[in-house]
Amino acid sequence: MSYTAPVKDMLFNMQHLANIEQIAQIPGFEDAGLDTAQAVLEECAKFTEGVLAPLNFEGDKNPSSWKDGVVTATPGFKNAFRQLTEGGWQGLQHPADFGGQGLPKTIGAACMEMLNSANMSFALCPLLTDGAIEALLTAGSDELKAIYLEKLISGQWTGTMNLTEPQAGSDLALVRTKADPQPDGTYKIFGTKIFITWGEHDMAENIVHLVLARVAGAPEGVKGISLFVVPKFLVNQDGSLGARNDAYCVSIEHKLGIKASPTAVLQFGDGTAASIADSAGPGAVGYLVGQENRGLEYMFIMMNAARFGVGVQGIAIAERAYQKAVGYAKDRVQSRPVDGSINASAAIIHHPDVRRMLMTMRATTEGCRAMAAVAAAAYDAAHHHPDADTRKQNATFYEFMVPLVKGYSTEMSQEVTSLGVQVHGGMGFIEETGAAQYYRDAKILTIYEGTTAIQANDLVGRKTARDGGQTAKGIAAQIEKTEGELLASGTPAAKAVARRLAAARQAFLDVVDFVAGGAKASPNAVFAGSVPYLMLAGNLVAGWQLARSLLVAEALLPKGQDEAFLRAKITTAQFYAEHILVKAPGLRDSIVEGAGSVTDLALESF
Amino acid sequence: MSYTAPVKDMLFNMQHLANIEQIAQIPGFEDAGLDTAQAVLEECAKFTEGVLAPLNFEGDKNPSSWKDGVVTATPGFKNAFRQLTEGGWQGLQHPADFGGQGLPKTIGAACMEMLNSANMSFALCPLLTDGAIEALLTAGSDELKAIYLEKLISGQWTGTMNLTEPQAGSDLALVRTKADPQPDGTYKIFGTKIFITWGEHDMAENIVHLVLARVAGAPEGVKGISLFVVPKFLVNQDGSLGARNDAYCVSIEHKLGIKASPTAVLQFGDGTAASIADSAGPGAVGYLVGQENRGLEYMFIMMNAARFGVGVQGIAIAERAYQKAVGYAKDRVQSRPVDGSINASAAIIHHPDVRRMLMTMRATTEGCRAMAAVAAAAYDAAHHHPDADTRKQNATFYEFMVPLVKGYSTEMSQEVTSLGVQVHGGMGFIEETGAAQYYRDAKILTIYEGTTAIQANDLVGRKTARDGGQTAKGIAAQIEKTEGELLASGTPAAKAVARRLAAARQAFLDVVDFVAGGAKASPNAVFAGSVPYLMLAGNLVAGWQLARSLLVAEALLPKGQDEAFLRAKITTAQFYAEHILVKAPGLRDSIVEGAGSVTDLALESF
Structure with a gap:
């Protein structure tokens, strides 16, 4: 169950599709050209292949465990996390x-893919920490930044996102966790949060929870939600750790997958800590973070970073499943090829x-x-x-792109991983x-974030209907230019490829008109076709980017380098067009003509 | 996690699509009309809803377990099996x-669906026994029939199918298990079989293994395989149980699903039994069964019965997932409807x-x-x-129909059960x-049988190319007549519906011509599109049958009975046409134009 990072494909994308050399002309990114990318990716490949990938199966077999409020990660994870930190x-x-x-x-996304291919449960921890960092960078006071950012960015501490409550999942208007203002300017938080990824663990010294809660007297619904930093251990002026905060993990979930990543139920302010000598509780x-009642806005900053990250997780797990299936298909001997090319049982590939x-x-x-x-390059620009x-x-x-990367890549990852099982047959x-x-x-992946x-x-409302379909x-x-x-x-x-791309683009345009034109007048019809x-x-x-890749590969082929890689890119692009992109007109018909x-x-x- | 058998839908299909009253005119089926069907289905609903369904989750949590060659089924299964037997x-x-x-x-298939909806792991045991019965009925000698059939049909004993070996999965030509002829006309079997469903358990007195093996000197490949009955306990002349046969379960698998059904590795003739006082071993x-070297032919009888049964399992698990998702969607309150019809958070349905x-x-x-x-009605006729x-x-x-029922229903069941999880969100x-x-x-389900x-x-070769596409x-x-x-x-x-059905039929005809015309000349191209x-x-x-259902429902509506059911059938048929059947032209394009x-x-x- 080894993993080989697809460094060549990643660099191809960066160089030819994402134009990393243009990114490297942006002030601050002067050192982030292709050479840097290659060096970073090769280093990341070493770390993920050598350290994280071997722990993936172990994490599934021997997940994080909870006892008396303490969560112990899978054996080996703490050491791997130390190496993640040391590697920066x-x-x-x-x-x-x-x-x-x-x-x-542009570079970070590739590394994130490697981390998640190697060990998705593990990689969720830095992914959530990224979100906490983003939120503090955007909305945190200078004081909060000074106390928390360096420790989070170094990996000494980790971060979490606390949104969901039993009655409030997709509908954050229903959040009930309370925040009582204190005379010293802090708040006391009371409530229960569920589904908190890496909400408790033993890999880092401190855990910085970012928590949505309502200040007393705040408006109802999403306009009355504020965002708070709630550290597991309070932090002293000198940055050292102080009292244990009254935020405890009361249980972790028994899940279908990503078992090594503890999914915590966190209880804020139930007084449990009062029985602990050095506690800051109850409460x-x-x-x-930022201003009261603007929590959702800040949380969306975390969410948007995390949504892109989850899309990358989809790609990552698909890549891992693909590599495993290829390995099996080359190895497993069963039946003769139908074309008679081999007159004996052959590898099933x-x-x-x-x-x-495959x-x-x-x-x-x-x-x-x-x-x-x-999309990553667009983010940088x-x-x-x-x-x-x-x-x-x-x-x-x-x-x-964010809803596409998140939604499409993750839905596809389920088909890909399902095919991965199928290639293995009974095994x-x-x-x-x-x-x-x-x-x-x-x-x-199609559920969280x-x-x-x-x-x-989001795609229908904010990204399509709002501007009348102009971006689309x-x-x-x-x-259309690529088709030309x-x-x-x-x-x-x-x-x-041009033929299938044109048909898919026309189908898309029909749907954009349908969506932009009907979102207000016939919301049921439009949202029936939203997914x-x-x-x-x-x-x-995705098909368009592979079409661009095909053009690049055709242009590079005469130069005589990497012929196998370039020919594979062309065939892969054609396969995509003929077997995946070809579904677009049927989707158009369902959406535009089948809403009722x-x-x-x-x-x-x- | 309750289950309600869809008796009304089943009876509708029997009466209006499968024409059960015509089946009841076949000699021997005179008592098998709609009234009988209704009575049987209602009784089966009671048993499956009341006895089997409540054990399904328990079976997953507390699967069959192996210790020293003995397999103990999930608590409650043995008692449920007794009730299965007593109920006939x-x-x-x-x-x-x-x-x-x-x-x-026609009636049996509906009952089989109920058993599998209620508890698929459990229902696998009678499903495999059905296969053993079919094989013995078709190819067994009178003596074998006399000894085994009544006990299998009553459920006193159960049956298994022993095909797979570590090197021989889909490719049965690679079977290595040996059968040595003995002077008394029996054989001694030596070899290892894997993936034997319910290959060992404590629910019945005896287990009748049907085993593929090679007699010494037999031709290589599939033409040298014979079929044997290998009982767990030998059977005395008077039908009582004799010595323990040298066929032992050496382990059971740790699986992704159907955990309650033990998947056994069986060792035939390794001499283990020699250490047991009353053993008939070694060997x-x-x-x-039947003649030497015709084993594969007989095994296909079991396989074909089992393949249809596995298709029904797909329908069954889809129904159960649907019912659970509907229950959650009606219960879970989250967000306001987009059409403003409810001015508060509403049930997600x-x-x-x-x-x-849904x-x-x-x-x-x-x-x-x-x-x-x-298909079941066609089998009866x-x-x-x-x-x-x-x-x-x-x-x-x-x-x-067999490959369609098996292949399509099971592939679809994976999409349906995946959507079932998705409807539940994080839960x-x-x-x-x-x-x-x-x-x-x-x-x-897309793997076994x-x-x-x-x-x-099978669909491409035996069912389409062989007769030049005439059946298709x-x-x-x-x-086309239904379209009219x-x-x-x-x-x-x-x-x-007519519009989508016509487009799908035309796509199908194009593919049939492609398959029938090219199977010999361009096997790679044709088999690239086989799935x-x-x-x-x-x-x-499936869409055609729903179209027929729509016509029936329209004809029945004026009679004023069951209006809600009939209107739902019409809407469901239209949804199928507009959202599922609509995929057919895209598949045609992939197959016919994208093979390369x-x-x-x-x-x-x-």
């Missing part, structure tokens, strides 16, 4: 001002349907990776480019084989 | 001559995307159930109709919720 991996994308490496997301001490499964896994993974790479218009254009593009169903773990692990439906609502149409215009280049190339592969729209859009953008039958059934008939 | 459920479809009830498969005593998921689950399940019902031509026509139709990922169990359980690729090979085209002609009836009806729903062809064909036939990119990638590029 937590701070990769964070500002040098607070000890980070200040590298662009968990919290520090307001010789069977066309096994090829179809190509589906490969093409989907590469397509989503390319999409994420381009949106946040750091000196020109305001360029920043704005890139921000708009990135915002459109895939045996847990010791390891293929089933990826299938189980992947299932959370906003279900696919929540991503689709702008992307379609860029795709494919036709100009004129190779059979380019022409085949299919997301799937169509993600499919299109989604909601027609009488409630009592279910 | 094992013998439902088997001949009255051997103590069975002699009911048609497991086996009795030849009010959200269009939740409706889309409708997808419902339509797929009902479509596959209708397809299986029609194929085996029992007095007219030879009618038998032959029905046999041809049934044979075409779906928590094992205690129970939704994840269906997702895990369903994953085996022949993977989807194996079903697709005959089915398409029947579908839909257009004649002229309601908006009927017209919408997509199966998915297209299954989709079409499936197998083009160089082997070393994987």
Whole structure:
């Protein structure tokens, strides 16, 4: 169950699709060109292949465990986390001002994929810490920044996101956790949060919980929610750890997958700590982040970072499942090839349907990776480019990409990991084989940090209807340009891809008109197609990036380097177009012409 | 986690799609009309809802366990099995001559669905016993029949199928288990079999293993395989149990799902038994079924019965997942409906995307159930109709349906159970919720009794190419007739369905020509599309049966009975057409125009 980081594919995307050399011209990123990317990726590959990947199966077999409020991570995880910290991996994308490496997301996203391919349960811990760092950077006071950021960025402490309560999942308006203002400017937090990833563990000295709660007298609904920092241990003026805060893990969940990552139920301020000598309770001490009642806005900063990250997790687990399936398919001997090319039982990779499964896994993974790479570059330009218009254009593009990267890559990861099990046949169903773990692990990805439906609502509402479909149409215009280049190339592969890309783009445009035109007048009809729209859009953008890759590969081929890689890229792009992109017109028909039958059934008939 | 058997839907299918009253005119089935069906189904509903369903979650939490060769089933299973036996459920479809009830498969398939919805792990035991009974009925000597059939049909003993060996999965040519002829006409069996479902347990007095093995000197490959009965306990002349046979369970697997059903590694003839006082070893005593070297042929009889049964398992687990998701969606309150119809947080079933998921689950399940019902009726006519031509026509139709029922229903069950988890959001990922169990359980269905690729090979080779696509085209002609009836009806729903059905049928015909024309000349191209062809064909036939259902419902509506049920059937059929059948043209394009990119990638590029 080894893992080999797809460094070459990642660098190809960075160089040719994400234009990393343009990112390296942005002030602050001068050192972040292709050479740096290569060096960082190779180092990250070593760490993830050598340290994290070997712990993945162990984490599933021997998950984090809870006893009397203490959570102990899988054996080996604490040591691996120490190495993550020492390698500076937590701070990769964070500002040098607070000890980070200040590298662009274009590079960071690739490293994040490696971490998650190697060990998704483990990688969730730094992913959540990233979110906490983002929130503090954006909205934290100078004092909060001074106390927390360096420790979080170094990896000495970890961060969590506390949103969900038993009655408040996707609907954060229902959050009930209370924050009582104290005379010293702090708050006392009381309430229960569930589904808190790495909410308690023994890998770091302190855990910085970012918690949504209501200050007494705040407006109802989402406009009355504030964000607080609630550390596991209070922090003294000199940065040393003080009293244990009244924030305890009362249990962890028994889950389908990502078992090594503890999913905590956290109890804030139930007085448990009062029985502990050095406790600051009862009531968990919290520090307001930014202004009261703007918590949701800040939380969205964390969420958006995390949503992109979860999309990358989808790509990561798909890559791991693909590698494992390829290994098995090359090894397992069963039946003669149907074309008579081998007159004996052969490795199953010789069977066309096994090829179809492997190509589906490969093409989907590469397509989503390319999409994420381009989105990451847009993020970097949106946040750091000196020109305001360029920043704005890139921000708009990135915002459109976030629900696609999150929604499409994760939905696809479930198909890919399912095919991964299928390639293994009966052995895939045996847990010791390891293929089933990826299938189980992947299932959370379409749920947490906003279900696919929540991503689709975002795509329909804020990203499409709000600007009348202008952003979507702008992307379609860029795709049309790529089609022109494919036709100009004129190779059979380019022409085949152009044809499917054009059909998918037209389907997309029809749906954009339907969505932009109907979101207010016929919300049920539009939202009935919201997830299919997301799937169509993600499919299109991933297919577009592979089409661009094909053009690049065709242009590079005559130079005589890496011929096998480039030819594989062309075939993979063509496969994607002919077997995945080809689904787009059917989705269009369902969305535009089939909305009624989604909601027609009488409630009592279910 | 209760279960309510969908008796009304089953009876609707039997009466209006499968024409059970015609089955009841076949000699021997005179008592098997609709009234009998209703009485049997209601009784079966009671048993499965009351006895089996409550044990399903327990079986997952507390699976069968192995110790020193002894397998103990989940607490409660042995008692439930006793009730299965006492209720005569094992013998439902088997001949009255051997103590069975002699009911048609048309009724039996519905009962099988209930058993599997209620408890798939449990229901696997009678399903495998059915296969053993079929093999003995077809190929067993009178002596074997006399000794084994009554006990198997009563459920006093259970049966297993022993095909797989570590090196021989889909490729049975690689079977190595040996059978040494003995002077007394018996054989001594030596070898290891894996993946033997319910291969060892404590629910019945004896276990009758049907084992594939090679007699010394037999031809290589599949033409040298014979079938043997190898009982766990030898049987004395008077039918009482004798010595323990040298067939031992050396371990059971740790699996992704169906955990309560022990998946055994069986060791035949390793001499273990020699240390046991009353053993018949070394060497497991086996009795030849039929003639030497015809084992595979007989095994296919078991396989075909089992394949249909596994297809029904797909429908069954989908139904259970659907019911659970509906229950949660009606109960869980989260967010306001987008259409403003409720000005407060509402049950999530009010959200269009939740409706889309539930409708997808419902339509797929009902479509596959209708397809299986029609196939079951064809089986009955194929085996029992007095007219030879009618038998032959029905046999041809049934044979075409088997890979569709097996392949399509099980692939779909994975999408349905995945959506079931998704409807539950974060709670779906928590094992205690129970939704994840269906997702895990369903994953085996596309693998065992022949993977989807194996079903697709069967569909392409024996069922389509062999007769030049004539059977397939005959089915398409029947579908075209249904389209005419839909257009004649002229309601908006009927017209919408007719349109999608026609497009899917045309796509199917294009693929049939491609498959029938190219199977010999371009096997790689044809087999690259084999699974997509199966998915297209299954989709079409299920959609066709729902289209027929719509016509029936429209005709019955004016009679004023069951209006809610009939209207739901119409909406469900329309949803199926607009959201599932609509995928067919895309599949056609992939198969007919995209075959090359499936197998083009160089082997070393994987």
